[in-house]
Amino acid sequence: MSIRLLTKDEGEILGEFFTSLSEKTVYFFHPHKMTYEDGREQAKKIDRGEIRIFGAFPEDDPGKLAGYIFATNEPVVKLGFCVRDECQGQGVGQELLKYVIDSCRAEGRKGISLEVFKDNPRAIHVYEKSGFKICGETDDKVQHRMTLNF
Ligand SMILES: CC(C)(COP(=O)(O)OP(=O)(O)OC[C@H]1O[C@@H](n2cnc3c(N)ncnc32)[C@H](O)[C@@H]1OP(=O)(O)O)[C@@H](O)C(=O)NCCC(=O)NCCS
Secondary structure (H helix, E strand, O other): OOEEOOOOOOOOHHHHHHHHHHHHHHHHOOOOOOHHHHHHHHHHHOOOOOOEEEEEEEOOOOOOOOOOEEEEEOEEEEEEEEEOOOOOOOEEEEEEHHHHHHHHHOOOEEEEEEEEEOHHHHHHHHHOOOOOEEEEEOOOOOEEEEEOOO
């Protein structure tokens, strides 16, 4: 797996990735619909310096995104995280998350925060294994707030 930052010109790679996702995977991203257009919009945010997008690409298919993490440019970074359905459960997510945590730490950020649905035990497991702690919940009580402080 090779991991790198996506550029503002790679909206189509993101669009293809988003439209490949199953209904169940998209559900965990609610309210984001993960459409092709969302891919292009996220690429524009890279251009405006609002977010970075880290992509994991298989060695044998380097043009096809296997997993993605968007990260804001704030002192406490906010994350969104997703792995292509057929690549889930193979360690891609943990490898990508470790890369992003190491990058944020090296950049001198204060930490990382995120929200995760309480009925998403796999993601919660991955976050806790990576050092995140539950620190609260969203107003509607359906998501945990989790943080990793550096
Ligand atoms: C959550 C997600 C990003 C994780 O990526 P991944 O590549 O599938 O994860 P990995 O293969 O690296 O690791 C999965 C881990 O979860 C564990 N796991 C799998 N199902 C589980 C479950 N139901 N409950 C608890 N742990 C579970 C695996 O055993 C493994 O842990 P281990 O290495 O300690 O054995 C990915 O599954 C995904 O995209 N899911 C849908 C979208 C999503 O939920 N995004 C997160 C939104 S906050």
